[in-house]
Amino acid sequence: MHSLDPTYPLFPICSFLAFILPLIPLPWHLKAWNSGLCYYIFWTSLASLNLFINSVVWASDAINRAPIFCDISIRISAGASIGIPAASLCIVKRLYTISTVQSAQTTRAEKRRVVLIDSLICILFPLIIVALQTIVLGHRFDILEGAGCIPAVYNTHLTYFIFSMWPAVIGFISAIYFLTLLAFRRRQMEFNQYLRNSTSLTISRYFRLMALVTTETLFTVPLTLFTIILSVKQAPPNPWISWEETHYDFWRVEQYPAILWRSNFFVVVGTELSRWVVPLCAFIFFAFFGFAEEARKNYNEAFLAASKFTKLDRVFTKLRPV
Numbered sequence: 234m235h236s237l238d239p240t241y242p243l244f245p246i247c248s249f250l251a252f253i254l255p256l257i258p259l260p261w262h263l264k265a266w267n268s269g270l271c272y273y274i275f276w277t278s279l280a281s282l283n284l285f286i287n288s289v290v291w292a293s294d295a296i297n298r299a300p301i302f303c304d305i306s307i308r309i310s311a312g313a314s315i316g317i318p319a320a321s322l323c324i325v326k327r328l329y330t331i332s333t334v335q336s337a338q339t340t341r342a343e344k345r346r347v348v349l350i351d352s353l354i355c356i357l358f359p360l361i362i363v364a365l366q367t368i369v370l371g372h373r374f375d376i377l378e379g380a381g382c383i384p385a386v387y388n389t390h391l392t393y394f395i396f397s398m399w400p401a402v403i404g405f406i407s408a409i410y411f412l413t414l415l416a417f418r419r420r421q422m423e424f425n426q427y428l429r430n431s432t433s434l435t436i437s438r439y440f441r442l443m444a445l446v447t448t449e450t451l452f453t454v455p456l457t458l459f460t461i462i463l464s465v466k467q468a469p470p471n472p473w474i475s476w477e478e479t480h481y482d483f484w485r486v487e488q489y490p491a492i493l494w495r496s497n498f499f500v501v502v503g504t505e506l507s508r509w510v511v512p513l514c515a516f517i518f519f520a521f522f523g524f525a526e527e528a529r530k531n532y533n534e535a536f537l538a539a540s541k542f543t544k545l546d547r548v549f550t551k552l553r554p555v
């Protein structure tokens with residue numbers, strides 16, 4: 234049986250690349266203590282891997298063949314929807330601090346404090362929201378042929394306050410931090426002095442970070458608001474009655490063949506948008522950081538190390554003209 238998605242296997246290929254590509258620059262960002270950027274890599278890669286598995290396993294049917302995986306999968310999706318904008322917030326927060334030269338963050342203790350705060354924002358906060366999402370899950374999960382496992386979120390007013398609004402809220406906070414641009418212009422001399430003393434941040438990396446969070450913020454708020462409007466247009470929210478009413482027959486799993494869910498315009502737009510936005514984030518990240526000077530330097534070092542390990546360096550030496 235073949236997939237009814239006319240673009241298949243485009244999405245599995247893109248999601249797998251989106252899983253791999255952000256991991257390439259990870260080692261040097263870990264070395265530089267760029268915790269916000271590392272969490273951005275973590276969430277985009279994890280979410281892309283999750284999407285890849287779903288798109289392959291359920292490419293041509295909606296059989297509930299891996300219920301435990303689906304339980305984990307829907308929570309990864311929920312966590313990533315908060316974790317990616319939260320990581321972007323941590324990045325722009327750091328840039329704001331640097332631009333206003335509030336702290337050089339040179340000591341190990343200060344770096345650990347920043348990592349701790351970023352961890353609370355990028356890991357603990359998404360996990361709390363994922364846990365709260367259980368309140369508005371109508372049943373265990375849904376399976377869409379071609380898309381895989383998705384959360385069965387009950388469309389009630391409470392859903393928007395507990396879960397749906399948070400990416401937009403985080404995006405608005407990130408937008409406020411863009412005052413860093415004004416601070417940079419006002420205090421350019423102090424900023425340049427900071428960069429001269431910094432071993433982990435250059436002017437090029439600063440503006441690439443700024444470009445990343447600018448792009449992410451510009452997409453996050455409109456997309457979140459669009460998704461909320463789309464959900465309301467599809468069906469007006471139901472009033473929250475009780476835990477028992479929402480979770481009646483909770484352990485059931487609803488399965489939808491592609492011919493059914495793809496006939497609903499709102500479901501198609503919402504599903505495809507939520508799927509493609511994650512690989513897009515990964516590709517944008519790699520476009521900014523995968524071809525940078527430090528990236529090319531690390532690629533060269535990795536190539537030389539691999540050549541020595543495989544003894545190919547001797548072959549290259551012999552082929553080199555005298």
